Amino acid sequence: MGMLIDGKWDASADRTMVSGTYRREQSALPTSVDDQILAELSNTQNRFFLIASASCPWSHGAVIALVLAGLKHTVGIQWAGGPRREGYGLLPGGPIPNRSDYQHLHQFYTATDANYTGRSTVPVLWDAHHCRIVSNSSADIISAFDATSSTIDLRPAGLLDKVDALTQHIFDGLSNAVYRAGKSQKQAEYEDAVDTVFRTLDELEDRLNGQTFLFGDSLTQADVRLFATLVRFDTVYATHFRCTRKRLVDYPRLWRFTRRIFQIPDIRQTVDFDEIRYGYYINDGDHNPHGIIGQQPQIDWDSREGLSD
Ligand SMILES: N[C@@H](CCC(=O)N[C@@H](CS)C(=O)NCC(=O)O)C(=O)O
CATH class of the missing domain: 3.40.30.10 (Glutaredoxin)
Incomplete structure (x- = not known):
């Protein structure tokens, strides 16, 4: 590298x-x-x-x-x-x-x-x-x-420690764990990383029961970080990084959560699936020696299912 x-x-x-x-x-x-x-x-x-x-x-x-x-x-x-x-x-x-x-x-x-x-x-x-x-x-x-900013409060004073702790947990259990899975050169390490990824996704799916974002109705830093990983999940982590057990779209609440954030107009403009595919598939050295870029899965990012509330 x-x-x-x-x-x-x-x-x-x-x-x-x-x-x-x-x-x-x-x-x-x-x-x-x-x-x-x-x-x-x-x-x-x-x-x-x-x-x-x-x-x-x-x-x-x-x-x-x-x-x-x-x-x-x-x-x-x-x-x-x-x-x-x-x-x-x-x-x-x-x-x-x-x-x-x-x-x-x-x-x-x-x-x-x-x-x-x-x-x-x-x-x-x-x-x-x-x-x-x-x-x-x-x-x-x-x-x-x-x-x-006066328009957002991603780390509200009353929730600071909890937001930071959950952000760290998402980093360890998901955002960094997908890299551990994808880059592992040992089967046991890969298995451990994938177990961690899906245990964390299962927990987060449960947490979103009855609430819009991770701490209720307002976006926090933890939501932003989680979104940045989930929006890449089916495009590169489930495929190129071999986190194959389930896809994001198999988790109804996490899928709804990710679409809800994706459909905020200012945020939608920040997502570039071509760059995501290119960035992971092409620039990964011996992991993909022929530089073949996987196709974008057919996912309806504009679906409003479950978002009427
Ligand atoms: N400490 C950094 C880590 C960011 C990071 O790992 N970025 C990757 C790209 S996704 C990178 O620049 N990798 C280049 C390298 O490690 O040489 C942060 O969270 O801001």
């Missing part, structure tokens, strides 16, 4: 696979967004940019928070994607000033820390005035966008 070692791109380095098991690496950059940046985020044009990939679920959560927070015209989105030559590349065009100085995502990391060692991941919140990454943590970026 490749990563930066002491500020130099090393195409063969990879710390995510340990004895055939996928281990997500912690960020080597500080990720929390300080109060001064928070104050400037919604008031400053042409300074802050979200670098994101349309295939990546962690990016997707940040893009959704940006859109819901009404920051579309303040924080520009720079898309990354395409074939992974030195990790993520920047897609042509985009709003970042001096765009031609940056071909690869890792160049933003070395602009921030010339000796950076670690993975170059999306999403990234970039400060173009100071040429530095403010945060490369989707959780912290979502919280920052949320904190600047």
